[in-house]
Amino acid sequence: MTTRVPAKKVHLFNISPAPGSLHHQKRVGRGQGSGYGGTSGRGHNGQKSRSGPGPKPGFEGGQTPITKLIPKRGFHNQNAKEYAAVNLDRLQHWVDQGRLISTPEQPITARELSLSGCVHDVKDGIKILGDGMEFLRGPIHVVSSRASKSAIATIERLGGTIYCRYFNPLALQDCIDGRTDRIAAAPTKRKDIEWYTHWGNRGYLSPQAIKKMPFADDRLKELSREFTTFKSESLKTK
Amino acid sequence: MSNLGSLNSKPVHSTDNVVQLDPHVFSHPIRRDILHLCVVHHLDSLRQGSANTKTRGEVRGSGRKVRPQKGSGRARLGDAQSPMLRGGGVAFGPKPRDFSTKLPRKVIEMGMRVALSAKLREHGLGVVKSLNWPGVKTGPLAKRISELGWRRTLFVTGLDEIPERLRRASSNIDKVEVVTAKDLHVYDAVKWPRVVLDLAAVEWLERKLGKKTVVDSF
Numbered sequence: 001m002t003t004r005v006p007a008k009k010v011h012l013f014n015i016s017p018a019p020g021s022l023h024h025q026k027r028v029g030r031g032q033g034s035g036y037g038g039t040s041g042r043g044h045n046g047q048k049s050r051s052g053p054g055p056k057p058g059f060e061g062g063q064t065p066i067t068k069l070i071p072k073r074g075f076h077n078q079n080a081k082e083y084a085a086v087n088l089d090r091l092q093h094w095v096d097q098g099r100l101i102s103t104p105e106q107p108i109t110a111r112e113l114s115l116s117g118c119v120h121d122v123k124d125g126i127k128i129l130g131d132g133m134e135f136l137r138g139p140i141h142v143v144s145s146r147a148s149k150s151a152i153a154t155i156e157r158l159g160g161t162i163y164c165r166y167f168n169p170l171a172l173q174d175c176i177d178g179r180t181d182r183i184a185a186a187p188t189k190r191k192d193i194e195w196y197t198h199w200g201n202r203g204y205l206s207p208q209a210i211k212k213m214p215f216a217d218d219r220l221k222e223l224s225r226e227f228t229t230f231k232s233e234s235l236k237t238k
Numbered sequence: 239m240s241n242l243g244s245l246n247s248k249p250v251h252s253t254d255n256v257v258q259l260d261p262h263v264f265s266h267p268i269r270r271d272i273l274h275l276c277v278v279h280h281l282d283s284l285r286q287g288s289a290n291t292k293t294r295g296e297v298r299g300s301g302r303k304v305r306p307q308k309g310s311g312r313a314r315l316g317d318a319q320s321p322m323l324r325g326g327g328v329a330f331g332p333k334p335r336d337f338s339t340k341l342p343r344k345v346i347e348m349g350m351r352v353a354l355s356a357k358l359r360e361h362g363l364g365v366v367k368s369l370n371w372p373g374v375k376t377g378p379l380a381k382r383i384s385e386l387g388w389r390r391t392l393f394v395t396g397l398d399e400i401p402e403r404l405r406r407a408s409s410n411i412d413k414v415e416v417v418t419a420k421d422l423h424v425y426d427a428v429k430w431p432r433v434v435l436d437l438a439a440v441e442w443l444e445r446k447l448g449k450k451t452v453v454d455s456f
Contacts, residue, residue, distance in 0.1 A: 010273065010356040012429055018271035 089132025276349030291331030353427035396438025
């Protein structure tokens with residue numbers, strides 16, 4: 001017959017840490033018994049036994065360091081954009097779980113993708129890619145920074161809509177925060193204007209997109225008109 | 239003071255004076271190591287950390303070389319504030335610093351659950367209907383507390399502020415303290431032999447420490 005020993009009352013003086021959870025601090029130079037007395041774990045003489053920070057990091061005693069052996073390469077493109085890729089199978093999985101819902105008036109944007117956990121770091125914008133396109137079943141409505149041609153084809157084949165919108169860093173952050181008091185800036189660079197006025201990319205400033213998009217307001221219509229007038233103009237030759 | 243509410247572990251004297259407590263909060267397995275973490279974290283935060291010493295740079299004195307490098311037959315010396323010398327600075331002495339440590343919020347919450355469960359198990363936890371003491375004078379309250387045998391008790395109210403009358407009446411009573419549930423520490427819950435909660439405090443603690451259900455992000 002086993003009898004249960006009644007547990008002692010809990011007081012401030014009889015609570016202790018879990019065994020093995022604490023580690024005593026190493027205190028050097030405090031006698032032989034500690035194991036770190038005398039030279040305090042530094043050995044005898046030499047640069048490393050002296051006080052001070054020692055040689056600079058990466059110094060290899062005079063031998064050409066590995067950081068200098070290997071030549072420099074390339075340049076850093078300041079204007080490069082890194083898009084957070086979202087494949088169609090991942091989008092379908094999120095829709096199946098009920099974590100993403102889209103309508104033509106309230107499409108999936110960077111905000112919904114970030115809040116639902118589909119994308120952890122939005123980087124410079126979202127790009128919808130077509131990997132796993134066979135898993136996409138129903139129509140979805142997306143507005144992203146970029147999209148691949150196969151993704152566009154698959155989404156539209158299933159009755160969904162996809163438009164690509166220009167986001168500068170401020171506009172992207174406002175989109176993620178759900179902030180609507182500021183106006184998202186239009187593209188200013190020639191390459192961006194050309195890209196976003198092209199219907200093949202489903203650019204939001206292309207004339208076909210302006211007709212179809214539910215959120216094409218007067219400002220976007222005016223911008224689209226401005227950016228595409230050159231096509232009908234000709235140079236006057238005198 | 240309202241009647242003492244019956245506890246889960248004690249035999250019930252009257253079925254009117256029963257309060258149901260969440261077992262996740264008040265019947266939690268006892269984890270003394272978690273209590274240790276919480277108590278040490280609390281005591282660290284109380285440290286003033288104002289010990290200060292002067293280094294060789296802060297001790298008053300000039301930088302004049304005390305004696306020539308060579309020739310005197312004695313040890314070489316720089317300025318007179320070196321830690322080797324009497325009257326010199328301290329080599330690695332204490333400086334004012336912050337001793338507070340961080341502890342995950344969930345560990346502190348578990349510590350509170352363990353502390354309350356330990357108090358309940360040791361018959362040191364009580365529940366009253368409310369802590370709105372009607373009088374203002376200290377005398378009657380002290381007498382009533384002695385009658386009940388509730389010296390060395392921590393009263394915890396679940397309201398935003400301690401009721402003013404109770405605060406004035408109890409502030410001068412030795413070994414009796416009133417605190418809000420918000421300001422209750424694990425340290426206090428372990429230190430005080432008896433803890434008396436009011437119903438609002440029970441509700442507040444159960445809401446804060448109860449099992450959390452999974453909430454959809456959308």
